[in-house]
Amino acid sequence: MSSQALGRAFVAPERRAARKKKMWRSLGVFALLAGPNLALLLIFTYRPMFMSFYYSLLNWNVGSDAAQFVGAANYVEWFSDPASGQIVITTALYAIGTVVGSMTLGLALALALNRKLVGRGIVRTVTFAPYVLSGIAVGFLWMYIFNPNIGLLATVLGWFGVPSPQWFTQEPWPLLMLIIVTLWKHIGYVALIYLAGLQSVPQDLRDAASLDGAGAWRTLRAIVLPLLGPVTFFLLITLTLSALQSFDLIRSMTNGGPLGSTKTLMYQVYVEGFQIGRGGYGSAVATILFVLLLLVTLIQMKFVERKVHYR
Numbered sequence: 001m002s003s004q005a006l007g008r009a010f011v012a013p014e015r016r017a018a019r020k021k022k023m024w025r026s027l028g029v030f031a032l033l034a035g036p037n038l039a040l041l042l043i044f045t046y047r048p049m050f051m052s053f054y055y056s057l058l059n060w061n062v063g064s065d066a067a068q069f070v071g072a073a074n075y076v077e078w079f080s081d082p083a084s085g086q087i088v089i090t091t092a093l094y095a096i097g098t099v100v101g102s103m104t105l106g107l108a109l110a111l112a113l114n115r116k117l118v119g120r121g122i123v124r125t126v127t128f129a130p131y132v133l134s135g136i137a138v139g140f141l142w143m144y145i146f147n148p149n150i151g152l153l154a155t156v157l158g159w160f161g162v163p164s165p166q167w168f169t170q171e172p173w174p175l176l177m178l179i180i181v182t183l184w185k186h187i188g189y190v191a192l193i194y195l196a197g198l199q200s201v202p203q204d205l206r207d208a209a210s211l212d213g214a215g216a217w218r219t220l221r222a223i224v225l226p227l228l229g230p231v232t233f234f235l236l237i238t239l240t241l242s243a244l245q246s247f248d249l250i251r252s253m254t255n256g257g258p259l260g261s262t263k264t265l266m267y268q269v270y271v272e273g274f275q276i277g278r279g280g281y282g283s284a285v286a287t288i289l290f291v292l293l294l295l296v297t298l299i300q301m302k303f304v305e306r307k308v309h310y311r
Contacts, residue, residue, distance in 0.1 A: 049290070055283035062279040074284035083260065090175065091264040095243035097179040098186065102239055103232070105183060106190025111220075113191060114198045124195070127188035135185070139252030142181045174254050174262045181249055186242075190235055197231035198224070237300055244293055265289045 056074055060067035078084050113124055130138065145152045146167040154164035167173045201224055209219045225232075247266050250256060256263035256271065263271070266289060273282025 052283045052286050052290075055280055056287045058280040058283075060280040062273060062277045067280070070280070074281045075288070077281065078284055078288065086260065087263055087265060087268055090262065091244065091266075093175060094179060094182075094246070094262075094264060095240060097176075098182040098243045098246075099236065099239045101179065101183045102186040102190045103235055106187050106235075107194050107228075109187060109191040110194035110198055113195055124192065128192050129188065130185045131189040133185070135248030136252045138181065138185055139249045142177075142184075143253055146177055168254065169258050171258070171261050174258060178249055178253060178262055181253070182243070182246065185249075186239065190239070193231055193235055194228065197228045201227050233300075233304060236304060237297060240296055240300070241293060244289070244296070265292070 057069060057071055058067040059070045059073070109127060113120060113127075117123070144150075148154050148164040148166055148168075151164070157164050165173045167177045205223050205227075206219055209223055244264075245266050246264065247270060250262055250264065250267050251270070254262040256267050265285060269282050269286045269289065271282075272278045272285055276282075
């Protein structure tokens with residue numbers, strides 16, 4: 001064996017040992033940085049999720065030491081309950097109304113705030129502020145505004161001789177009231193996200209469209225909106241998930257009433273699990289909601305993302 005080959009024979013194990021040592025060092029740094037987050041996810045997210053699925057197979061009341069395994073009986077009961085269909089419809093109407101309304105009005109507000117206006121920074125702050133407020137506090141505030149007897153809205157309508165609708169007792173006003181309040185709370189957030197997307201649209205594309213004779217509407221439709229595709233896709237997913245899990249406004253304003261007309265799947269989980277105390281049945285509803293959220297997300301990623309243009 002030549003001296004060069006002999007040298008390589010001794011160097012190769014040293015290099016392998018160095019690479020192995022570097023790999024273990026990298027794994028150690030990863031475990032140090034990501035380990036606490038992974039542990040928190042396992043303890044507070046995935047463990048409760050799997051426990052909820054396990055409880056959904058039991059006939060168990062909250063606080064009771066006794067539980068009976070019933071398999072899919074809780075799911076069968078939910079799907080055979082006539083009220084479940086109305087709950088799904090209410091959930092869908094609320095989600096569609098809040099998501100479509102928030103994205104439409106938020107985009108319009110973002111287009112307005114993207115112009116050079118006096119006090120634009122203050123307006124941005126004011127419009128975003130409701131998003132960070134507590135949902136319970138927002139709900140109580142708007143209860144006084146919508147009060148048909150002494151509320152601010154009733155007073156304003158009275159100036160024009162228009163009687164105030166019975167927002168809390170007559171359908172479909174309670175659900176419409178919740179959608180309006182949710183829009184007020186979310187529009188600023190949507191506008192802020194859209195505004196960041198608008199400021200990243202290259203100005204030379206707009207100038208080129210203007211030179212070609214395209215008006216403001218055609219430039220928006222043909223250039224701006226396609227380039228905002230990733231932002232729109234992000235908002236569509238996050239707002240849909242938020243709407244399907246909405247609870248605080250419903251709890252503070254309507255309690256799911258009147259006659260269950262504002263009861264969504266998320267609120268049904270609360271009613272069954274914490275008011276009635278049927279832990280097993282409430283866990284089954286929570287599992288159904290989880291599957292629905294997963295399906296909605298996968299459908300959006302499969303069909304909606306195809307129309308998104310990443311640049």
